[in-house]
Amino acid sequence: MKKQLRELNKIISDNRSGSAQILLNLKKHILKNPDDEDYLRFVITEAENHLNHFASVKNFLMELKSELKKSDLKQLRLFLENSILAQTKETELLFEKNKKYLKKFKVLTTLSYSKTLLEILKVWYKENPSLEIFILESRPMFEGRIFAKELIKIGFNCNLVVDAMMNYAVQNSDAVIIGADQILKNDNVVNKVGSFPLALCANENRKPFIVIATKDKFINSTRFTDSKRPEYEVWNYKHAKLQITNFYFEEIPAKYISKTIS
Known part of the structure; x- marks a missing residue:
């Protein structure tokens, strides 16, 4: 037990x-x-x-x-x-259904760690082993580093960048692609913090912002709420005049999403 x-x-x-x-x-x-x-x-x-x-x-x-x-x-x-x-x-089928659209991209930007995206990239690698990927490290838990290790195992060439360099990554990519934790009824997407500014960067640079999600990510609600996470994950420092805010997830308005693959 x-x-x-x-x-x-x-x-x-x-x-x-x-x-x-x-x-x-x-x-x-x-x-x-x-x-x-x-x-x-x-x-x-x-x-x-x-x-x-x-x-x-x-x-x-x-x-x-x-x-x-x-x-x-x-x-x-x-x-x-x-x-x-x-x-x-399901992820293999998602790629097969959207292969023609996805194969035109040669360089991608993503963030954090997405199992769904990882499984799709495994199949994608067989079609295009020269695909290059920028990965935002995704503070405070640095899931992007874990994702980079998994992609390197597959054989991809990866470029890990700090979150604040997202615009550099987007400028040097053909598209931005992320997973999702929730797809709301109004088509807004909930994903790791950093996804909303990443969507803004993609729109500003006129690059497609693509969300990949399996059907079980859809919920019958238009509301999203998140709770604060431990302060020490950001900085283990205490002071009466210091407040540390730590959220893991945020909502991305549908108007910034070019395509949802599901």
């Missing part, structure tokens, strides 16, 4: 991976323990308490709870296995 709890805690406290990666890890964790109904309901409660701000996780948990009401253990295993397989295959 201790091992299970450690693994679960690692998943729900992950503040560096994208929502798609966190969801995949959660599904795999549940698949290891489908026969313990009490633990399964505990996992659902913990995930709802810590991960419900991710649209894909929220949608999956709703499906899972519905499945629990009607399925036996064998059916539950099959549901989880199919869900993992479908999540893996």
